[in-house]
Amino acid sequence: MSEAPVTQQEYELDTSWMSTMGEWGMRAEPGKRGLTLEDIRIGSYGELPEISDNMSGHPRGSAERPDAYRVGGYGVRTLAEIWLDNATFLYEEALQRQWSSATDIPWETVEPLPDEVEEAECLLCTFFNEVEFVAGDVPARWIAQTTPDYLEPRHVLLAQVMDEARHMDVFRKRALANGGGLMRMSGATSGFVGSIDLARDFTEMSTRLHISGEGAVLTMFRMGELFGQNEAEKRMYRLCAQDEARHVAFGVMHLRYLNEACPERREEIHAYLDEAEAQIMAGLQNPAGTQAETSEALAILLGGSKSQYDEGHKKLLVIRRRQLKEYMQRVKTAGFGDRFENGRSTIPAQHAAAY
Amino acid sequence: MMPVFPSHAWFQAVREVYNGDASLHSGGGGACDTTAGLKVGDDGYLMVFEGLECADVRPAGEGEMSEADFIIEMPLALWKEMVANVQENGKADLDHTLNSIDLQQEESIAYSPADDQYRQDLFYRYNQNFQDFFDASSRVETIFDQA
Numbered sequence: 001m002s003e004a005p006v007t008q009q010e011y012e013l014d015t016s017w018m019s020t021m022g023e024w025g026m027r028a029e030p031g032k033r034g035l036t037l038e039d040i041r042i043g044s045y046g047e048l049p050e051i052s053d054n055m056s057g058h059p060r061g062s063a064e065r066p067d068a069y070r071v072g073g074y075g076v077r078t079l080a081e082i083w084l085d086n087a088t089f090l091y092e093e094a095l096q097r098q099w100s101s102a103t104d105i106p107w108e109t110v111e112p113l114p115d116e117v118e119e120a121e122c123l124l125c126t127f128f129n130e131v132e133f134v135a136g137d138v139p140a141r142w143i144a145q146t147t148p149d150y151l152e153p154r155h156v157l158l159a160q161v162m163d164e165a166r167h168m169d170v171f172r173k174r175a176l177a178n179g180g181g182l183m184r185m186s187g188a189t190s191g192f193v194g195s196i197d198l199a200r201d202f203t204e205m206s207t208r209l210h211i212s213g214e215g216a217v218l219t220m221f222r223m224g225e226l227f228g229q230n231e232a233e234k235r236m237y238r239l240c241a242q243d244e245a246r247h248v249a250f251g252v253m254h255l256r257y258l259n260e261a262c263p264e265r266r267e268e269i270h271a272y273l274d275e276a277e278a279q280i281m282a283g284l285q286n287p288a289g290t291q292a293e294t295s296e297a298l299a300i301l302l303g304g305s306k307s308q309y310d311e312g313h314k315k316l317l318v319i320r321r322r323q324l325k326e327y328m329q330r331v332k333t334a335g336f337g338d339r340f341e342n343g344r345s346t347i348p349a350q351h352a353a354a355y
Numbered sequence: 356m357m358p359v360f361p362s363h364a365w366f367q368a369v370r371e372v373y374n375g376d377a378s379l380h381s382g383g384g385g386a387c388d389t390t391a392g393l394k395v396g397d398d399g400y401l402m403v404f405e406g407l408e409c410a411d412v413r414p415a416g417e418g419e420m421s422e423a424d425f426i427i428e429m430p431l432a433l434w435k436e437m438v439a440n441v442q443e444n445g446k447a448d449l450d451h452t453l454n455s456i457d458l459q460q461e462e463s464i465a466y467s468p469a470d471d472q473y474r475q476d477l478f479y480r481y482n483q484n485f486q487d488f489f490d491a492s493s494r495v496e497t498i499f500d501q502a
Contacts, residue, residue: 033386033406092386093480099383222479225454238454238482239383245480252473318461329472 022061033096037088037152052077052147060149076146080261081202084253087152090246094159097246099239101170109231110178116306117229120297123183125175127294129168130189131217135247136164138197138209146202156250163243170236186294203258203265204272210251212276215330218244219323226315227301252334259335270339273331277347317354324351357496360438361395361431365497366402366412373409373491380407384483391478391485392423392468396431404484424474425465427485429456435499437489442497446490453485 023044031039040046045061054060056068076082084090113121139157146154175182188194196213199205221244224237258265295316296309302319303312324347328340339345358365373379387404392415399420403411420426429437433456440451449455457464467475478485 033388089388093388096386097383098385099381104382218476218479222454223458225452226458228449231449234449234452234455235383238452238486241454241479242383242482245476249473249476249480252476256473319458322458322463326472329470329475333472 020063022063033092036092037155038092041088048079048083049149050079052079052149054147054149057148060151072144072147074145074147076142076150076202079150080258082146082150082153082254083261084153084250084257086249086253087156090250090253091152091155091159094156094163094243094246097242098162099166101166101173101236104239105170105173105236106232107173107177110174110233111230112179113229114305116300117304118178118180119183120300121178121229121233122175122180123186123297124294124301125171126183127186127188128171128217128220129175129182130185131213132164132167132171134189134194134196135209135214135217136161136168138199138205139164141197142202142205153250153254160247160250163247167240167243170240174233174236186292203254203269206251206254207269207272208276210247211255211330211334212273212327214244214247214251215327216323218248219319219326223298223302223319226319227298229301248330252330255334255336266336269336270344273336273339274344277345321351321354324354357498359500360492360497361398361400361434361500363400363412363414365492365495366400368495369488369492370409370412372494373488376491379487379491384487387481387484389424389477389481390422392420392426394420394426394428395434402488404481409488421468423468424477425467427453427465427478429464438492438497439499441490441493445493447486453489454482 026040026043026045028035028040028042030036043061047061052074055070055072055074056064057072058064058068112118140161143154143157143161146157148154172182196205196208199208218241221237221241224241225234228234228237255269258269299309299312299316300306301312302315303309328337328345328347328351331337332340340348358368386406388406389404391402391404393400393402399415399417401411401413401415401419401423402409415422437447437451437453437456441447447453447455450459453464463475465475465478
């Protein structure tokens with residue numbers, strides 16, 4: 001053993017980090033619904049920059065590091081591009097209304113169905129799998145593009161991605177649960193639905209996805225309660241409709257905010273709506289439209305059999321009218337209802353023709 | 356004494372059952388914030404949901420109904436058919452859920468008194484809660500108004 005003396009090196013403990021902080025002394029208090037995102041929008045932590053210069057990804061309100069890398073090439077850096085007034089509410093609602101496709105659907109109520117009915121249901125499940133992939137993938141890309149300063153809408157979109165994952169899995173489960181399987185893909189994602197992913201602007205994407213796409217799908221999901229053959233299917237469609245209505249609410253409220261904050265963009269928004277109305281509301285991507293394979297499947301399900309196709313088709317027309325009417329009402333609620341009065345939109349004519 | 360449908364006492368009794376059953380407050384029927392109007396024949400009610408509970412159900416006149424985010428309006432006979440179906444089956448059967456009934460009509464049974472689709476969409480966003488509420492009425496022994 002060495003007899004060399006052990007020298008104890010002295011280090012000065014550097015606690016300078018302790019004095020580098022955001023605003024201190026916060027005491028957020030929970031309300032009736034617990035401690036929500038809205039409850040912590042206090043002091044400087046609640047201040048929203050109109051334009052964000054946060055390129056390092058530092059959490060809003062935290063102290064910055066001068067040597068931090070510019071990790072985020074955030075494209076969405078102005079408030080009006082993405083904001084909506086009820087984002088905190090929608091996020092908390094999304095968290096508190098989650099459900100499990102494994103345990104909250106009474107799968108035991110699924111019973112063997114006539115082949116044609118099972119095939120029609122499986123075709124729809126295949127279709128919904130396809131379109132919900134898009135509805136999950138697209139917001140996911142925009143989350144990473146958005147400055148962390150706008151954390152509230154980011155959080156809502158993150159919750160949407162979770163919702164869409166559940167929708168994909170629940171329709172896949174249904175297709176594989178009753179002697180059937182997935183059918184041939186509809187190809188919907190190669191048309192307008194797929195083009196949602198080509199949007200270069202967040203509002204363009206949201207108008208296509210949340211207002212037009214998910215608004216149409218919401219009606220489909222609600223219709224599931226009419227054509228569902230058992231309690232499992234009815235519940236599956238009802239719970240998906242609840243989630244979808246929340247996504248639609250995001251789009252409506254964002255568009256309403258943008259309309260007030262940036263009236264100079266109105267014409268651009270109308271152009272997005274023109275495009276959506278010409279395609280998604282009428283074409284192959286809409287099962288309640290006039291020419292899709294999926295609309296035939298829906299008519300069989302609504303009628304109860306292939307021989308009752310005409311009866312089912314009549315019900316489908318009623319649903320189509322509802323879909324168009326609700327779409328017009330949402331666009332009007334968002335502040336763009338003038339298009340239905342000045343002849344710009346063909347939807348009123350489509351609605352009238354559906355009688 | 357068994358409450359009569361429709362009456363304030365009946366809605367209060369259902370509210371107590373709904374609020375007292377924690378199993379109805381999850382699995383897609385979680386937190387819900389809305390004021391729903393119900394038009395049951397000549398009677399009007401406001402049903403207030405706050406978080407995980409139905410905070411209040413009260414009779415409402417025509418003027419107060421405008422406070423509702425949306426109003427569910429059906430002929431009295433259809434309301435009675437729906438509630439009777441719940442009583443008989445323990446919950447609505449496949450043709451008597453609120454959504455099924457809604458979709459069987461030419462026009463929606465739910466509408467926004469302010470003509471605001473965002474508020475009307477709350478009927479869809481929280482549909483499971485309303486279904487759970489009315490399904491809970493299977494545990495309230497009910498007599499029907501003969502009118």
